[in-house]
Amino acid sequence: xxxxxxxxxxxxxxxxxxxxxxxxxxxxxxxxxxxxxxxxxxxxxxxxxxxxxxxxxxxxxxxxxxxxxxxxxxxxxxxxxxxxxxxxxxxxxxxxxxxxxxxxxxx
Numbered sequence: 001x002x003x004x005x006x007x008x009x010x011x012x013x014x015x016x017x018x019x020x021x022x023x024x025x026x027x028x029x030x031x032x033x034x035x036x037x038x039x040x041x042x043x044x045x046x047x048x049x050x051x052x053x054x055x056x057x058x059x060x061x062x063x064x065x066x067x068x069x070x071x072x073x074x075x076x077x078x079x080x081x082x083x084x085x086x087x088x089x090x091x092x093x094x095x096x097x098x099x100x101x102x103x104x105x106x107x
Contacts, residue, residue: 028099028100031057031060031061031064031100032061032063032064033063033064034061034064034065034098034099034100035064035065035067035096035097035098035099035100036057036064036065036066036067036098036099036100036101036102037067037069037093037096037098037100037101037102038050038053038054038066038067038068038069038070038101038102038103038104039069039070039076039089039093039101039102039103039104040069040070040076040077040103040104040105041077041078041079041103041104041105042077042078042079043079043105043106043107044106044107045106045107046070046104046105046106047070047071047077047104048106049104049106050068050070050102050104051068053102053104054066054068067096067098069092069093069096073092073093076089076092076093
């Protein structure tokens with residue numbers, strides 16, 4: 001066996017990743033008259049950050065509608081553990097028809 005060269009086959013255990021092109025969402029240029037959904041994942045103090053942000057948004061953009069999903073839809077205040085749960089959260093937040101969603105996580 002020592003006389004023969006060793007042959008090795010290298011295998012990448014991660015496999016191949018298929019890349020899919022995704023168009024980014026259109027960006028809004030102003031907040032006046034828009035619906036702004038605020039989303040919290042339940043981590044410590046994220047709700048406090050969003051409360052303060054809601055105050056600042058209301059002051060600067062009085063014609064904007066700020067929806068505090070973390071207050072109105074408390075069952076969304078968590079980190080989703082599954083794709084199904086993520087989709088449920090997304091669909092529920094989308095049900096308020098926001099122009100933009102601002103999410104907070106904090107510790």
